[in-house]
Amino acid sequence: MKDTHKHRGMRNKLAETLSAKGIQDVKVLDAIKTIPRHLFLDSGFEDHAYQDKAFPIGAEQTISQPYTVAFQTELLQIKPNHTILEIGTGSGYQTAVLLHLRAKVYTIERQQELFKKTKLFFSKMHYRPKKVIFGDGYKGLPEQAPFDGIIVTAGAPEVPKSLMSQLKVGGRLVIPVGVEEQVMTLFTRKSEKEFEKQELGSFRFVPLLENKN
Numbered sequence: 529m530k531d532t533h534k535h536r537g538m539r540n541k542l543a544e545t546l547s548a549k550g551i552q553d554v555k556v557l558d559a560i561k562t563i564p565r566h567l568f569l570d571s572g573f574e575d576h577a578y579q580d581k582a583f584p585i586g587a588e589q590t591i592s593q594p595y596t597v598a599f600q601t602e603l604l605q606i607k608p609n610h611t612i613l614e615i616g617t618g619s620g621y622q623t624a625v626l627l628h629l630r631a632k633v634y635t636i637e638r639q640q641e642l643f644k645k646t647k648l649f650f651s652k653m654h655y656r657p658k659k660v661i662f663g664d665g666y667k668g669l670p671e672q673a674p675f676d677g678i679i680v681t682a683g684a685p686e687v688p689k690s691l692m693s694q695l696k697v698g699g700r701l702v703i704p705v706g707v708e709e710q711v712m713t714l715f716t717r718k719s720e721k722e723f724e725k726q727e728l729g730s731f732r733f734v735p736l737l738e739n740k741n
């Protein structure tokens with residue numbers, strides 16, 4: 529698969545659509561314009577890659593809708609060299625957006641099939657997250673904590689306490705909370721003990737699943 533002039537044209541259009549929907553951060557829009565989303569999809573779906581829609585990526589999972597990716601990323605307010613933890617690697621598209629903003633990214637995926645496929649894809653594409661981890665993101669990644677930002681890309685029935693505790697003071701946790709439908713929730717750690725909570729609209733995600741073993 530290749531990246532062509534036509535693909536770039538479609539990405540510019542997609543970025544315009546996201547901007548019209550309210551995405552303002554030029555670095556986030558630049559990531560949308562740059563990253564070849566069609567390469568993150570199975571080849572049958574290539575034609576749909578630059579519509580603002582979620583798509584199946586196998587193992588009953590989906591690549592998030594571009595608007596959702598842009599919205600969550602904007603909320604993180606990433607600065608170069610920020611350390612970011614992503615829960616739900618999936619296709620790796622969100623990871624690539626975080627890397628484009630020059631974050632140091634740790635990403636966790638619980639589906640082994642997807643984990644293997646996406647890890648291989650990252651090396652093929654020369655995307656370099658700090659670490660791609662096969663495991664349960666519910667627990668976070670205590671050995672690399674604290675993080676400047678944590679992004680959860682699956683719907684969480686409740687907010688895992690471990691993720692709150694792994695934020696730096698000043699750090700941000702962006703997490704869709706809910707079962708059938710999720711409320712995008714931003715927690716900002718104000719001090720060791722205080723968190724500010726903001727609720728920012730409804731979304732639909734595949735579920736965040738806890739490993740019960």
Ligand code: SAH
Binds near residue numbers: 616619621636637
């Ligand atoms: N960021 C991805 C979104 C994938 S959908 C993308 O842009 O493509 C959400 C992903 O979260 C799925 O791949 C799912 O397997 C994964 N997931 C669900 N529960 C998880 C958990 N507890 N830990 C890690 N990953 C999880």
